[in-house]
Amino acid sequence: MAKKEFNFTQxxxxxxxxTQELENxxxxxxxxxxxxxxxxxxxxxxxxxxxxxENKIKTLKKNK
Amino acid sequence: xxxxxxxxxxxxxxxxxxxLKDNKSYFSCFLMVFNLRVQLEDGMSVQLIxxxxxxxxxxxxxxxxxxxxxxxxxxxxxxxxxxKKKLEQxxxxxxxxxxxxxxxxxxxxxxxSQDAAAYTDVMRILKNRWAGLSIYFYPVSVQGQSxxxxxxxxxxxxxxxxxKFDAVILTRGGGSMEDLWAFNTEEICRAVFGSRYPVVSAIxxxxxxxxxxxxxDVRAATPSNAAEMVVxxxxxxxxxxxxxxxxxxxxxxxxFEEKNLILDNFSNSLDNLVASLQEKIEHxxxxxxxxxxxxxxxxxxxxTKHQGKIIKDGKKLKKNDIIETQFFNGKRLSKVN
Numbered sequence: 024m025a026k027k028e029f030n031f032t033q034x035x036x037x038x039x040x041x042t043q044e045l046e047n048x049x050x051x052x053x054x055x056x057x058x059x060x061x062x063x064x065x066x067x068x069x070x071x072x073x074x075x076x077e078n079k080i081k082t083l084k085k086n087k
Numbered sequence: 088x089x090x091x092x093x094x095x096x097x098x099x100x101x102x103x104x105x106x107l108k109d110n111k112s113y114f115s116c117f118l119m120v121f122n123l124r125v126q127l128e129d130g131m132s133v134q135l136i137x138x139x140x141x142x143x144x145x146x147x148x149x150x151x152x153x154x155x156x157x158x159x160x161x162x163x164x165x166x167x168x169x170x171k172k173k174l175e176q177x178x179x180x181x182x183x184x185x186x187x188x189x190x191x192x193x194x195x196x197x198x199x200s201q202d203a204a205a206y207t208d209v210m211r212i213l214k215n216r217w218a219g220l221s222i223y224f225y226p227v228s229v230q231g232q233s234x235x236x237x238x239x240x241x242x243x244x245x246x247x248x249x250x251k252f253d254a255v256i257l258t259r260g261g262g263s264m265e266d267l268w269a270f271n272t273e274e275i276c277r278a279v280f281g282s283r284y285p286v287v288s289a290i291x292x293x294x295x296x297x298x299x300x301x302x303x304d305v306r307a308a309t310p311s312n313a314a315e316m317v318v319x320x321x322x323x324x325x326x327x328x329x330x331x332x333x334x335x336x337x338x339x340x341x342x343f344e345e346k347n348l349i350l351d352n353f354s355n356s357l358d359n360l361v362a363s364l365q366e367k368i369e370h371x372x373x374x375x376x377x378x379x380x381x382x383x384x385x386x387x388x389x390x391t392k393h394q395g396k397i398i399k400d401g402k403k404l405k406k407n408d409i410i411e412t413q414f415f416n417g418k419r420l421s422k423v424n
Contacts, residue, residue: 029219032191035328042331045338052346059339066332073321076219080210082201083225083244 029072038065088114088135088150089158095127103127107135107150118152124273125155126169132158163264167271171298174273179280180301186285188305192253192318194221196284198241201226205260205289205310212314217321223250229259234269242278252284254317257299258310261292270297279303289313384415 041062044050050058090107097103101120105127106113116135127133133155140151157166174180199205201224213220225244227237238257245255257279259267269275270290279286279302288303289310300306307313376382380390390413391398398404408423 028193031193031219032189035191035324038328038331042335042338045335045342048338048342052342055339055342059335062335063332066328069328070325073218073325078210078214078218078220078222080222080224083223 029068029076031069031072034065034069038062038069041065088137090114090133090135092127092131092133093129095129103152105129107133115147115149116152117149122152123155125157126166126173127155128165128169131162131165133162134158157268160264163268163271167298170271170273170276171301174276174298174302179276185304188254188285188287188317190319191324192217193219194250194252195223195317196245196250196252196255197222197224198227198238198255198257199224199259199310200229203229203260205229205258208260208310209256209258209314212311213318216315217318220318223252230262230266230269232269235272235274238269238275239278242282246281246283250284254287254305255282255284256287256289256313256317257303258289258307258313259291260310261295264295267291267295267297270299272298275299276302287313287317381415384413387415389414 041058044058045055045062048055088107090109093106093108093113095103095105097120103118103120103123105116107116108114116137117140118137135150135152136154136156137150137152140149141147142149157163178184197206197209199209206224210222213222223245225241227241228234229238242255245252259270267290270288276298279288279299285304286302287305287307288297288299289307289312290297290299293308296306305316307316384390392411392413393404393408398410404410404423406423409420410423412419412421
């Protein structure tokens with residue numbers, strides 16, 4: 024609980040947003056480059072998560 | 088007691104009367120409406136648990152029913168249709184209330200029996216397809232009255248906790264209509280209807296349709312199929328991510344190309360400017376050159392000076408003045424006569 028959970032949906036949405044921004048092409052060069060690098064970083068984080076993260080199973084006690 | 092229901096009626100919305108009959112005999116049965124858990128109809132086969140009772144005012148004996156169990160496929164089918172109609176009219180199956188499962192679930196609830204193949208199937212598919220899931224498993228019995236109590240309890244438990252599930256899977260493997268009967272009971276249907284989180288139901292095999300399937304937000308054909316419907320396949324998502332990155336790279340390249348083109352255009356016009364300037368300069372230089380007196384001297388003209396001054400008027404010279412003549416090549420002194 025202490026460790027912050029990896030929010031896949033949020034990261035994926037961000038990646039999609041960056042892609043859209045770059046496609047629209049209204050950012051200036053510096054911002055574009057920064058966003059591009061950010062997009063690459065997020066993409067590798069997402070892929071790492073999919074390849075490495077384990078499913079956690081918690082069994083709840085039957086409440087009688 | 089076992090037999091067939093006859094003369095079923097409800098009076099004043101509170102009292103349920105019917106007779107249980109077999110080939111030879113009838114017996115009056117009575118219970119209160121709130122104890123009636125199933126939809127009864129004349130001709131259904133039932134098993135009753137209860138005890139004898141006496142209406143002291145009329146002095147009539149009856150069977151006070153505590154529990155009704157439906158018997159036989161024909162009866163179960165009839166019950167199924169009756170309850171289906173009732174729940175449908177109440178809006179429990181309405182498509183507009185079906186909720187959508189988020190595309191990348193992170194937390195799900197699982198209600199099934201631990202020993203069942205369904206449990207292993209769901210876990211295997213979830214593991215193969217997706218990563219980093221938190222699965223909250225609530226073990227329940229999946230058959231008989233204990234299943235009804237357990238599953239209703241499971242939904243109450245989930246509703247009472249703020250788990251923020253993306254979906255809850257309710258599943259069990261195949262079986263006979265009687266085995267699956269718990270999933271046709273009003274109690275479980277209402278529990279699913281009241282679930283705080285979207286419910287994916289997968290009861291039995293493809294061909295088995297239970298009332299719970301109608302109520303659930305998503306109906307899956309089998310336990311494995313339920314897992315497939317809840318999470319995407321990671322390979323597909325990785326492909327999607329790669330496509331996004333490719334599109335980003337392409338756009339960046341296009342961006343640079345565009346800027347390059349602007350730079351190219353700029354440097355081209357700069358080149359043109361320089362060239363035209365150069366041309367102008369060269370023109371001026373040759374113009375200047377043509378003004379050079381040596382140019383004139385080379386054509387055979389000469390310059391005459393007296394005491395360092397250029398003589399333009401011959402009358403101003405006197406006899407014996409020494410003049411200097413400058414030729415294209417060399418100078419000469421002469422005396423005026």
